[in-house]
Amino acid sequence: MNSVSTATSPRQQTLHVHRPGQDQWWRHAVIYQIYPRSFADARGDGVGDLRGIASRLDHLAALGVDAVWLSPFYRSPQRDAGYDVSDYRDVDPRFGTLEDADAMIARAHELDLKVIVDLVPNHTSDQHVWFQQALAAGPGSPERSRYIFREGSGELGEDPPNNWQSSFGGSAWTRVKARPDAPGSAWAEDGQWYLHLFDSSQPDLNWENPEVRAELESVLQFWLDRGVDGFRIDVAHGLVKEPGLPDWSGSVSMVTGVDEPPPEETQGSTLPGTLPGHPPMYDQEGVHEIYRSWRRVLENHPGEQILVAEAWVEPLERLARYVRSDEMNQAFNFSFLVTPWSAPRLRTVIAESYEVNDEVGAPTTWVLSNHDVVRHASRLGLAETGKGPNGIGIGDPQPDAELGLRRARAASLLMLGLPGSAYIYQGEELGLPEHTALPDDAREDPTFARTDGAEKGRDGCRVPIPWEADAPAFGFSPTGESWLPQPEEWSAYAVDAQTGVQGSTLEFYRTVLRLRRELVLGLGSSQWEPTFGDLASDGDVIAVVNTAEGREDVLVLANLGSEPVQLPDGWQVKLSSGPMSGDDGRTVPTDTAVWATR
Known part of the structure; x- marks a missing residue:
């Protein structure tokens, strides 16, 4: 067992100081992400819907969260699970109606839950009326200027305009004439290509066009008038592209951002303050002007609504620019999410996160799981922790379920004890693992198809959650229908199987969130506990x-080492992520976190 004498410890070091006047709800809120297709199905068709969400909001109020964030429920062909929007001002019939949205928002507010909705401004669906008009109007038209159309390269324009790759695999360009709905004889010679940083069904908007800017501000106003409390901005760093669209040989993936630096001869953007090889399609200066404009829209509306950035930006100093006082309110801390299960590396990202966000007066927004990554109850059970693979399937290395859940509970207790805001992904409070045996023929993520199955994609973290152990579809749907199959072993994770059960993950989360709220931990200041050293120490404890x-x-x-450690003198256990050990109950086992008071 490791024990460190306080007599030789370095002095306590400040991490974060809470400043008077920085008490707004979004600085300390715990926000629960709802993935509408997989939360609750009221109609029995196997797809979650808004009425189902409204019927289950009592669970979230009892859990103790402050707000909910809903992934897109707009009208959409669902080529990318709703992130391909065909009408920003309507609800997709799969999820209900605008009246159902109004009722869901009203019910949430009755329960003192704020509502944040997703906004997808980087691209639309190819079924959006604007893109259909662009196809019909032809090259050089005002309709095409709403998107990014370019002539091809090569002698006959047969090659894409540049070498950019889609984050879903393959080229980021599609030729108009290659589409099955390409215009007929009127544009038979139309050789233009359009840009899509994601699927070919998601054409990128041209944010240099004032009409695009005006339209999205109008969409903000539409949902503000319906009572929403904020917007999570999808691909917030991607709206503006570098002029000239220069070639770039790097690659970008979900959440982690740039995976491979380009070779020396193609370094990409040379913007001041960026890393070598900065991708020319992301994190351009022009995005900040857009968000300043949006912030003014929100500030001119009654209430205190927020903007949340989903931005895969490195280093953390670049990410902090999105949450300056006149831009966004929050930005997901993906650097924290993807950090391996290593105390030194986690201490570093925690310290750097506070440093850069405090510099601009913004909260740090912690997150461990979402709809784009392997659930952390499985990710932390892999041989290599960190972001993990893009999905896990049959035949892939499988996580250690017991180890993963033990670490996941410890990681969550650590996260929720830190000052700042935090996000919880649906089912996380149940300890849900990734569905790692999902049949290939059930997968719907476009990544799976565009990589010919090389990447399994994100379906495994999007499987409908279990509510009742013995009900059809575990209570997700009254008919037993489920758009993705649920593992049989999930009956043990169901809400009713864990409610009132001492030591269950659900009751653990309820206790954590109750104590976090009572102690107002989200608005605290923080320092390193000197017993275990400071940031420079290479030990296995975060304190x-x-x-x-x-x-x-x-x-x-949190003890991330291979040996148990003793609580420092004077501290008494208030809550732990797993059983404590030792005759006096003051020994913290490996992969365990604790809250203690004195």
């Missing part, structure tokens, strides 16, 4: 003291 006037200090400690 942070969360402090605030008028309440007891809280030690947030």
Whole structure:
């Protein structure tokens, strides 16, 4: 067992200081992500819907979260699970109606839950009326200027305009004449290509066009008037492209951003403050002007609505620019999400996150799972932790379920003890693992098809969640229908199977969130606990003291090492992610986190 004497410890070091006046709800809120297709199905067709969501909001109020964020429920062909929007001002019939949306928002507000909706401004569906008009209007038309159309390269324009690759695999360009709905004889010689950083059914909008800017501001106003409390901005760093669309030989994937730096001869953007090889399609200066404009839209509306950036931006200093005082309110901390299960590396990202966000007066927004990554209850059970693979399938290396859940509970207790805001992905409170045995013929993520199955994609984290152990589809649907098959073993994870069960993950989360709220941990200041050293130490313990006037200090400690450690003198256990050991119950086993007070 490791034990460190306080007599030789370095002095306590400040991580974050809470400043008076920085008490707005979004600075400390715990926000629950709902993936509408997989939360609750009220109609029995196997697809989650808005009425189903409204019927289950009591669960979230009892859980103790402050707000919900809903992935897209707009009208859509669902080529990318709703992130291909054909009408921003309507609800897709799969999910219900605008009246159902109004009722869901009203029910959430009755339960003191704020509602954040997804906005997808980088691209539309190819079925959006604008893109259909662009196809029909032809080259050089005002309709095409709403998107990014270009002539091809090569002698006859037979090659894409540049070498950019889609984040879903393959080229980021599709030729108009290659589409089955390409215009007929009127544009038989139309050799233009259109840009899509994701699927070919998701053409990128041209944010240099004032009409595009005006339209999306109008969409913001439409949903503000319907009572939403904020917007999560999809691909927030991708709206503006570098002029000239220069070639770039790097690659970009979900959440982690740039995976491979380009070779020396094609370094990409040379913007000041960027890393070598900065991708010319992401994190351009022009996005900040857009978000300043959006912030003004929100500030001119009654209430306190927020903007949340989904931005895969490195380093953290670049990400912090999205949450300056006149831009976004929050930005997901993906650097924290993808950090391997290593105390030194997690200490580093925690310290850097506070440093860069405090510099601009913004909260740090913690997250461990979402609809784009392997669930952290499985990711942390793999031989290599961190972001993990893009999906896990039959025949792939399988996670250690027991180890993954033990680490996941510890990681969640660590995250929720830190000052700032935090996001929880649906089913996380149940300890749900990834569905790693999903049949290939059931997969719908376009990544799976565009990579010919080389990447399994994100369906495994999107499987409908279990509510009732013995009900059809585990209570997700009254008929037993489910758009993705659920594993049989998920009956043990169902809400009713865990409710009232001491030690269950659900009751653990309920206790964590109750104590976090009572102690107002999200608005605390924080320092390293000196017993275990400071940021420079290479030990296996993360130990942070969360402090605030008028309440007891809280030690947030996580043991990521191979040996148990002793709690520092004077601290008494208030809550732990797993059983404590030792005769006095003050020994923290490996892969365990604890909150303690003195």
